[in-house]
Amino acid sequence: MKKANPAQQPLCLTDKSVQRLKKILLSAFAVFVLGMAGFTWRYPGFMSAGVDYTLNSTLHERLNASFMLLYWMDWVGRQTPDGKNFYTFDSATSNDPFDKALIEYHKGNFPGAIKGLEEVIASSGESEKRIFWLGMAQLRRGESVNCLPNVMMAGDHMMDMDHAQYCALPIRKFHEEPKYARAAAKTFLHLIETWGKDNRLYHWLLNYASMTSNDFPQAVPPAYRVSDAFISRFYGAEKAQTERDFANIRFEERAGEMGLNVHNAGRGVGVEDFDLDGNLDIITGGGFDNLRYFHSNGHGGFDDWTERGGFGGYRQPFFITVTDIDNDGAPDILVTRMFHDGVTLYRNKGDGTFTDVTDAWGLPARREDNALSSAWATAWGDVNKDGKLDLFISRLGMEIPFTGGLLKRPRFYSALYINEGRKFVERTAEYGLAGVVHDKYFIGAAFGDYQNTGYPGLFLSSPIINGSVLLKNVEGKRFEVSDAYEKPNGGFVGAFLDVNHDGRLDIFQGGFSDARSSIEMGMFGANPDEYRSGKSTVRVQQADGRFEDVKGFFNMPGGTMGASFGDLDNDGCYDFYLGTGSPEGWFIYPKLVYKGLSEGNGCSLKTANISMTNSFATVQKGHGVVFFDFNGDGLQDIYSSLGGMWPADRWPNQFFVNRSETSNQFVKLRLRGRQTNSFGIGARIKITAHDAAGGMIVRESLVDQKTAFGSGPYLMQVGLGKAVAIDSTEVFWPVSGCRQTYPVVLGSLTVLDEAACTAK
Numbered sequence: 236m237k238k239a240n241p242a243q244q245p246l247c248l249t250d251k252s253v254q255r256l257k258k259i260l261l262s263a264f265a266v267f268v269l270g271m272a273g274f275t276w277r278y279p280g281f282m283s284a285g286v287d288y289t290l291n292s293t294l295h296e297r298l299n300a301s302f303m304l305l306y307w308m309d310w311v312g313r314q315t316p317d318g319k320n321f322y323t324f325d326s327a328t329s330n331d332p333f334d335k336a337l338i339e340y341h342k343g344n345f346p347g348a349i350k351g352l353e354e355v356i357a358s359s360g361e362s363e364k365r366i367f368w369l370g371m372a373q374l375r376r377g378e379s380v381n382c383l384p385n386v387m388m389a390g391d392h393m394m395d396m397d398h399a400q401y402c403a404l405p406i407r408k409f410h411e412e413p414k415y416a417r418a419a420a421k422t423f424l425h426l427i428e429t430w431g432k433d434n435r436l437y438h439w440l441l442n443y444a445s446m447t448s449n450d451f452p453q454a455v456p457p458a459y460r461v462s463d464a465f466i467s468r469f470y471g472a473e474k475a476q477t478e479r480d481f482a483n484i485r486f487e488e489r490a491g492e493m494g495l496n497v498h499n500a501g502r503g504v505g506v507e508d509f510d511l512d513g514n515l516d517i518i519t520g521g522g523f524d525n526l527r528y529f530h531s532n533g534h535g536g537f538d539d540w541t542e543r544g545g546f547g548g549y550r551q552p553f554f555i556t557v558t559d560i561d562n563d564g565a566p567d568i569l570v571t572r573m574f575h576d577g578v579t580l581y582r583n584k585g586d587g588t589f590t591d592v593t594d595a596w597g598l599p600a601r602r603e604d605n606a607l608s609s610a611w612a613t614a615w616g617d618v619n620k621d622g623k624l625d626l627f628i629s630r631l632g633m634e635i636p637f638t639g640g641l642l643k644r645p646r647f648y649s650a651l652y653i654n655e656g657r658k659f660v661e662r663t664a665e666y667g668l669a670g671v672v673h674d675k676y677f678i679g680a681a682f683g684d685y686q687n688t689g690y691p692g693l694f695l696s697s698p699i700i701n702g703s704v705l706l707k708n709v710e711g712k713r714f715e716v717s718d719a720y721e722k723p724n725g726g727f728v729g730a731f732l733d734v735n736h737d738g739r740l741d742i743f744q745g746g747f748s749d750a751r752s753s754i755e756m757g758m759f760g761a762n763p764d765e766y767r768s769g770k771s772t773v774r775v776q777q778a779d780g781r782f783e784d785v786k787g788f789f790n791m792p793g794g795t796m797g798a799s800f801g802d803l804d805n806d807g808c809y810d811f812y813l814g815t816g817s818p819e820g821w822f823i824y825p826k827l828v829y830k831g832l833s834e835g836n837g838c839s840l841k842t843a844n845i846s847m848t849n850s851f852a853t854v855q856k857g858h859g860v861v862f863f864d865f866n867g868d869g870l871q872d873i874y875s876s877l878g879g880m881w882p883a884d885r886w887p888n889q890f891f892v893n894r895s896e897t898s899n900q901f902v903k904l905r906l907r908g909r910q911t912n913s914f915g916i917g918a919r920i921k922i923t924a925h926d927a928a929g930g931m932i933v934r935e936s937l938v939d940q941k942t943a944f945g946s947g948p949y950l951m952q953v954g955l956g957k958a959v960a961i962d963s964t965e966v967f968w969p970v971s972g973c974r975q976t977y978p979v980v981l982g983s984l985t986v987l988d989e990a991a992c993t994a995k
Contacts, residue, residue: 280633280674287701291722292767296752300768303749307818310341310881312640314574321550322574322641323523324882332358337368341820343883345376363430367437370422371821374444375883377415378402381447383498383887403850404825405469406446413448420444420454427459435761436821439754443823443854462760468791469825474847481830483896484803486849486873490890493536498887499524501876503555504859504945507566509544510587515863515948516540517874518568520552523882526570530587535866545589549579555859556613556946558624560596560654562913566949571610571628574641578610578628597658598626599647607631607644612728612943616682616691617917618666619711622970623654624912629677629695648672649680649695667713671695671704679943683731684708684917685740685776689969691917692717696729696943698747700767703729705742705782720782724770727796728943733935734785734809734831735838738921739776740937745795745813746770750822753793753815757824763792771795771813775840785840789813793824799942801862801871803830805899805954807934808838812873814857814944818880825852826875836932836956853877855886859945864952869901869982870894871952876944900924900958903984904951906938911970911989914938914949919967922979924958932958955981968992 275282289297314322327338336351352369382401400407410416423441431437438459445451452460460466467473490496499521509516514531526549529537541547554571561567565583572578577599581589611629618625632648649672652659663669672695679696686692690708697703705720726744734741748769755761756769763770769792774782789811797814808831815824828851829842846852856879862871870893877886902922906915915938924932934953941947955961964979968989975992979985 274636278634278636278674280676281635284633284676284699284702288699291700293765296766296768299749299751299755302751303817303819306820307880308635308638308642310818311574312638312642313338313341314641333365336372340368340372340375341881341883343881343885345372345379345883348372349376361429363426366422366426366429370419370426370440370444373415373419373422374440377410377413377419377444377447380412380415381410400850402447402855403853404446405474405847405852406449407850409449410447413450416444416448417450420448420450424456424459432458435755435759436751439758440821440823442758461758464760465758468844469847469852477843477845478848481843481845481848484830484845484848485894485896486851486891487894488850488889489892490888493890494539495529495537495874495890496887497521497524497527497876498885499878500880500882500885501856501858501878501888502553502944503570504861504874504876505555505557505568506861506863506874506946506948507557508948508950509566509583511565511585512587515865515950516587517861518546518555519859519874519876519888520549520555520570521876521878521885522551522553522573522880523885525550526552531865540587544587545581545591553610554612554944556615556940557949558615558626558916559913560592560624561657562623562908564907564913566914568946569613569626571613573611574607574609577647578613595657597660598652607641607646609647611678612680612696614680614682614693614943615916615940616693617912617970618651618653618682618691618708620689620970621654622908622910622912623656624916625654626652626659627680627682627693628652629680631676632672633674633676646674649675649677665713667715668706671706671714671716676702678727679729679744681730681939681943682917683740683742683937683939684919684969685731685742686780687739689972691969694720694729694731694742696726696744697723698725698727700725703744719776719780720774724772725768726771728798730800730941730943731937731939732800732809732941733937734773735775735840736807736933736935738935739778741773741775742782743798743800743811744772744774745798746772746792747796748792748794748817750794750817750819750824753817753822753824756792766792769794771798771811773840788840788842789827789829790842790844791827791846793827794822795827796856797858797860797876797942797944799860799862799945799947801873801941801947802901802952802954803862803871803893804895804897805869805901805952806831806833806897806956807899807932807954808833810862811842812851812860812862812875814860814875814877816856816858816879820881820883822856822879823854825854826857827852833956836926836930849891851891853886853889855879856884860942861945861947862941863948863950864903865892868893870897874945898957900955900981902953902955902961902964902979902981904953904964904979905984905986906949906951906966907986907988907990908968908970909989911968915966915968915987915989916940916949917969919969920951920953921963921965921967922953922955923962923965924955924981925960925962926957927959932956950984966992 340348520526682691703723706714859876973992
């Protein structure tokens with residue numbers, strides 16, 4: 236008889252073996268469960284966010300986001316402080332030649348990065364990462380050689396008046412030295428054909444490099460070309476139609492001419508009349524540079540008052556907001572810093588010069604326990620209706636595993652500070668917010684009385700899907716989570732506004748997304764329903780108090796960091812400027828400008844994408860944005876802070892001067908609170924007017940800072956379209972609870988004083 240091969244015989248386990256195997260498997264499972272329980276206990280916010288994100292995103296979207304997150308955590312952790320607590324890559328080192336080349340890239344030394352990468356490839360061969368970063372270094376080198384000289388020369392009054400056209404889509408001025416862009420295109424084409432035939436990020440970088448050198452579309456193989464819809468929007472029939480439809484909307488970029496083309500990794504912008512001379516001034520700054528103060532000279536230009544104002548040597552500003560902490564009528568400012576010192580509060584002496592009162596007023600200037608006190612957005616509102624402005628500071632409160640350097644430090648959570656009279660006192664727990672902010676990551680914050688009770692609610696915007704939260708203010712004593720705002724997208728900035736002028740506040744949120752997802756949707760037409768991220772939204776409050784998304788309000792998804800809104804032609808419908816970006820070095824995406832569309836004498840809840848006009852669509856990353864009329868001609872201009880996460884992202888700020896042709900009417904209003912805070916922050920304005928045919932025009936406005944990275948002036952400009960006369964201008968003053976009607980004339984600047992109301 237043939238003997239059976241033991242290897243072919245069935246495996247027989249004794250009862251004892253089976254029991255032993257069960258014990259091993261149960262033990263392994265128990266270890267796994269205990270490990271996950273311990274990990275969840277240690278990082279509850281991170282785990283909760285991960286579960287939420289997993290349940291509300293596709294696998295593809297999760298992979299894209301993970302790619303961004305791992306990159307961000309790596310490079311944030313490499314920054315180190317110098318002797319003055321200023322964080323840079325200056326002392327970053329590595330023994331690995333490839334890593335050393337990446338450090339040079341992030342420092343902004345693109346020639347050094349190219350040299351290092353080419354040496355690594357020559358000695359060690361090609362890899363996907365090495366070729367990718369070589370292409371990026373070549374691309375950025377081309378921008379710095381061709382675009383920046385035109386911008387920086389403008390700072391010395393040797394102006395190329397059209398320099399904004401070099402790096403805005405559609406490209407109108409091509410690189411005069413195209414060799415770097417063409418080298419990048421060649422590198423990206425090799426990258427695609429060797430490693431990434433389906434990688435839309437690589438495809439887009441090839442397209443963009445070819446655009447800058449005037450080789451688009453012919454140098455891009457059809458299989459890798461951006462979608463026909465994108466080409467039509469920025470280069471073809473849709474662009475031409477938009478230019479015809481909005482030919483009256485005309486802007487000129489004049490930052491260099493006015494000395495405002497600050498070259499830094501742009502962050503916040505604050506605009507107000509800081510020296511009370513009737514002209515609006517600008518305070519701005521960048522992530523790796525100094526705070527700057529530009530005083531309007533009243534003759535169409537600005538003078539540098541940085542030293543005179545008391546800001547000399549303040550480095551690495553982040554968010555900037557304008558306030559009045561003591562109700563003396565002189566605007567003060569609060570500046571946050573990223574990753575180290577908490578905040579700095581500057582009190583205005585009344586003449587446009589400032590003094591640091593952070594410690595005296597009880598705010599956290601520094602954490603001595605080495606906690607990560609990185610402060611992001613700051614929002615001002617009178618939480619308890621005592622006439623003094625209170626403060627909410629949002630922070631990176633979530634602890635993140637697998638990190639080193641800065642991100643390994645214990646967290647300092649977002650917090651509420653109540654103004655108790657020349658002193659801010661932290662009252663987060665007393666107001667029911669401790670559980671809301673514990674181990675959570677918030678960026679944007681905004682106060683607004685969306686329930687019309689006189690007490691401002693609070694909206695907190697998180698970049699994490701389902702992480703944002705709307706809070707209702709209960710009689711000025713506590714906040715409770717509202718269920719009126721369901722399933723929020725992830726986002727950076729947020730704000731309250733009455734977009735349809737119905738007397739109920741709505742919510743704007745700038746959607747956050749990674750570069751790959753943004754590019755797939757925006758440049759290649761991927762189905763946006765397959766993505767939850769990157770969708771800026773306006774949610775309109777319904778009659779029952781719930782907030783519903785206006786579908787299609789913004790028609791081009793893309794990650795947004797800074798954003799704001801105003802009125803470009805005084806039709807009374809809000810227009811939006813979205814400062815797109817993300818931490819990724821490869822995030823190259825146009826800024827987006829949307830024109831709100833009127834319907835009769837009202838607003839239609841529709842917008843037109845006019846980004847491709849007026850050189851609005853610069854591809855550099857965007858942060859602080861402010862709409863304001865700098866020269867008093869009745870047209871709102873736009874100051875935009877450009878630049879991103881790293882020194883390599885430095886870019887000059889832009890100032891778009893409004894030269895539009897319009898016959899629409901407007902008024903400017905300055906509130907003077909008495910029982911309410913001095914600027915009337917939180918007050919509501921309702922203007923009723925009529926047109927020549929007797930048709931009614933109604934505009935409702937909230938007095939607030941309007942944005943996050945930037946802080947707009949509290950001088951209100953309200954567009955009234957075809958109005959021929961104003962019938963009534965009513966202000967609701969929240970502290971006194973008084974409603975007062977004031978006489979206001981079209982085209983005028985009128986001060987509305989609460990004294991007229993409370994004296995009745």
